Amino acid sequence: PRMVSSFCVVCPYSSIRSRHYTCYVPSYMISRDSSSSSSSSSPSWTTSSNKNNEAPQAHDGEALQTLFSKQCDQDGLMTKDMLQNIPVIAELLEDGDLLMAEFNDIWEAAPKFPTCPERIDVDSFVQIYRDIDDLFEDQDDREEGVVENTQLVPEDDTDQEELEAMFVQIANTNGLVSKQALLEWEEISKLLSDGLLSRDEFEEIWRKAPKTNDELINVEGFQSFNTALDDLFDFEEEDDIAVGSPLSESTTRKEMVDGSDLPPAVLFAALANEDYLVGMEELKRWSELQEMLEDESLLPLELESIYDNMPKAQGVDLLDEAGFVALYNEIDSLFEEVVDDDEDEEKQPSAETSLANEAKVQLLALMDQINSDRDRLPCGLESTEREEKVVMDIVNQLEQAPSNVVTQKKGNIQLTDMAGSWELLYSSSSAMKFNKGLSGLGGSVPNGKFAGLVQNLQASKYMTDVEYIERIEVNPSSASFDVIVSGDWDLSQSVSLFTGKPSTIMTVEPARVMYGPTSTRADHWKSLGPMNMLDLTYLDDDLRVMRGNTSTDTIFVFRRV
Numbered sequence: 001p002r003m004v005s006s007f008c009v010v011c012p013y014s015s016i017r018s019r020h021y022t023c024y025v026p027s028y029m030i031s032r033d034s035s036s037s038s039s040s041s042s043p044s045w046t047t048s049s050n051k052n053n054e055a056p057q058a059h060d061g062e063a064l065q066t067l068f069s070k071q072c073d074q075d076g077l078m079t080k081d082m083l084q085n086i087p088v089i090a091e092l093l094e095d096g097d098l099l100m101a102e103f104n105d106i107w108e109a110a111p112k113f114p115t116c117p118e119r120i121d122v123d124s125f126v127q128i129y130r131d132i133d134d135l136f137e138d139q140d141d142r143e144e145g146v147v148e149n150t151q152l153v154p155e156d157d158t159d160q161e162e163l164e165a166m167f168v169q170i171a172n173t174n175g176l177v178s179k180q181a182l183l184e185w186e187e188i189s190k191l192l193s194d195g196l197l198s199r200d201e202f203e204e205i206w207r208k209a210p211k212t213n214d215e216l217i218n219v220e221g222f223q224s225f226n227t228a229l230d231d232l233f234d235f236e237e238e239d240d241i242a243v244g245s246p247l248s249e250s251t252t253r254k255e256m257v258d259g260s261d262l263p264p265a266v267l268f269a270a271l272a273n274e275d276y277l278v279g280m281e282e283l284k285r286w287s288e289l290q291e292m293l294e295d296e297s298l299l300p301l302e303l304e305s306i307y308d309n310m311p312k313a314q315g316v317d318l319l320d321e322a323g324f325v326a327l328y329n330e331i332d333s334l335f336e337e338v339v340d341d342d343e344d345e346e347k348q349p350s351a352e353t354s355l356a357n358e359a360k361v362q363l364l365a366l367m368d369q370i371n372s373d374r375d376r377l378p379c380g381l382e383s384t385e386r387e388e389k390v391v392m393d394i395v396n397q398l399e400q401a402p403s404n405v406v407t408q409k410k411g412n413i414q415l416t417d418m419a420g421s422w423e424l425l426y427s428s429s430s431a432m433k434f435n436k437g438l439s440g441l442g443g444s445v446p447n448g449k450f451a452g453l454v455q456n457l458q459a460s461k462y463m464t465d466v467e468y469i470e471r472i473e474v475n476p477s478s479a480s481f482d483v484i485v486s487g488d489w490d491l492s493q494s495v496s497l498f499t500g501k502p503s504t505i506m507t508v509e510p511a512r513v514m515y516g517p518t519s520t521r522a523d524h525w526k527s528l529g530p531m532n533m534l535d536l537t538y539l540d541d542d543l544r545v546m547r548g549n550t551s552t553d554t555i556f557v558f559r560r561v
Contacts, residue, residue, distance in 0.1 A: 076526045077119040080107050083128065098132065106131040111550035114533040121529065123430060167222045176216035179206055182225070192274075195281045197232070199274035205229060256287045263362040264328040266369065268321050269390045276386070277318035280307065289331070298331065306330050321393075359397040360543060366390060367425040367557065377442075378452050380426040381433050388428055395545055395555055398538050405539040411502045413536060415459035415491055418506075422544060422558035424453040429554050431530040438470045439483045440527045441515065447475040455558065457489060464489050466508055468531075472515075485522060487511040491536075504536040505549060531556070 071082045084090065084103065092098035109131065110124040120128070170181050182188055183202070191197035209225045211217050217225060259267040271282045283289055283303075292298035310327045313320040319327060366387070367380075376382040380391070398404070406413060436443035437450030451473040458465040466489040474480045487510040494505050508531060510522030522528060530548070534556060538545035541560070548554030 073119075077113055077116065077121055078125060079119050083107070083120070083125070089132070098135065102135060113529075114549065121526070163223065163226060167219055176212065176214070176218055177222055178216050182206070195273050195279070201232060255285070257285050258287050260288060261365070262369070263358065263365050264325045265321060265362045265390070265394070266366050267328070268324040269386060272386070276389070277313050277316065277320060278324050279318040298334070359394050359401060363391070363394045363398060363557070366394065370426065377436060377450050379424050380428065381436065381450065391426060391428070391555065392553070395538070395557070398545065403540050406504060406536055411493060411504045413491060413504045413539065415464060417539065418491070418544065419457050419459040421561045422455045422457065423561045424455065424556065425559050426555065426557040429530045429548070429556070431527065435527045438468060438528065438531070439485070439513065439525065441483055442472050445472060445474060448472050454561065481515055483513065483515040485510050485513050485528060487522060506534050506536055506546065508532045530554070
């Protein structure tokens with residue numbers, strides 16, 4: 001099993017502070033210390049028994065930073081030889097636990113740095129760690145731990161006895177409980193199936209519960225888990241809930257969703273459960289629908305009839321996105337205004353055009369929803385996995401739309417087609433998330449944070465200039481400033497490594513980075529790398545979508561300003 005730790009990287013030529021980056025730590029590096037506390041939440045890392053090759057502990061950020069920085073070159077990159085000489089990997093190769101052929105295959109499969117095909121950056125380094133880890137299975141016997149007979153302390157003796165009985169019922173022979181055992185526990189499985197507990201909430205509670213080195217919980221951890229679970233359920237008193245209210249007790253702890261300004265696909269994403277499906281329980285969170293039921297403009301029997309006639313997801317009585325959109329449209333049709341016969345009918349667009357327009361409207365509405373949350377960084381840098389999935393689905397639809405200039409011109413895009421000012425609405429780039437912005441200064445300046453990015457593209461017969469303006473908000477606001485990155489840009493035609501189809505590649509060569517009185521060479525800022533080579537996949541008059549040249553799951557969405 002793969003172990004997760006925090007990984008820190010520091011650019012050797014900038015003052016950007018190090019930040020935690022989630023990566024996979026190979027299980028073959030793990031050495032369990034039987035003397036450690038059974039409630040320890042992180043694995044122990046020790047020196048190899050036969051060699052003096054020390055692997056840093058997962059929680060030791062400085063040691064992890066040293067592991068990478070000692071091996072990378074002055075540009076913050078790593079060659080194959082450097083990777084091969086990392087002590088832990090070198091030992092695996094020397095002992096024959098990792099074959100050279102396997103190492104070569106993993107190296108060849110890893111994306112290389114765009115401007116230097118013989119070296120890798122931190123993203124590829126993490127991928128190689130993960131690929132090596134996939135070769136190994138944890139064959140060690142389960143650690144024999146002694147679990148103290150710790151007594152639970154519930155509010156009264158009855159609760160204590162019940163909780164102890166539950167623990168004994170689901171614990172293994174060593175008196176420990178696994179994550180899977182908790183999921184199969186009747187109490188938890190029922191909460192999940194009834195929609196009262198989401199899988200994300202379960203995972204968060206499990207993550208915080210104290211565990212042994214085997215990722216199991218003892219009686220203390222079980223008590224902590226149940227306490228956190230109880231804290232989720234803070235229902236109103238029964239007398240406070242109006243009789244006949246369309247809201248059941250199960251929905252009082254979940255936020256209502258206002259869908260008045262949301263396209264149906266975005267509304268679906270807001271209502272969906274952890275399995276990305278919507279049932280009658282989830283519909284109770286749709287505020288407009290509840291208002292219709294309360295004022296009897298829509299009867300409960302009508303809603304049930306419409307729901308029963310909608311196509312369901314396979315094997316369950318729940319709606320997927322297509323079924324929900326059909327239900328939404330069916331309800332909407334009940335309240336459509338009647339058009340006078342004398343009124344001229346407007347020419348209806350084609351079905352393909354309508355779908356394309358709807359996809360674009362849905363995408364922009366979702367962008368506005370994501371960026372309206374002031375508690376999160378803009379441009380989707382702190383978006384949820386569900387939001388990322390919805391964005392990916394909509395972008396896939398949009399790229400096939402007839403309005404796509406890239407398709408219309410068969411990839412023959414001119415510089416003038418893209419010239420202008422573009423605001424970044426969304427990015428799924430792991431590097432930008434890691435750096436908390438483009439330059440990384442938003443995360444390194446005290447009380448500062450990334451507040452948006454504009455890309456200015458100029459094109460003429462004699463020049464192609466690019467300028468990024470990154471806004472950094474600082475508290476107090478009078479200290480806020482702009483980071484300006486200048487350079488050149490160009491377009492070229494190529495063939496996608498992933499689809500085999502012709503593609504249009506936008507390359508950027510940053511020259512200078514300026515903020516306040518500081519002006520430095522841009523080639524020292526490795527954080528700019530994610531936007532230096534991107535594939536253009538969608539373009540119209542005011543919207544542009546780019547994908548990573550070596551990672552098609554990395555998306556950038558720009559809007560013309």
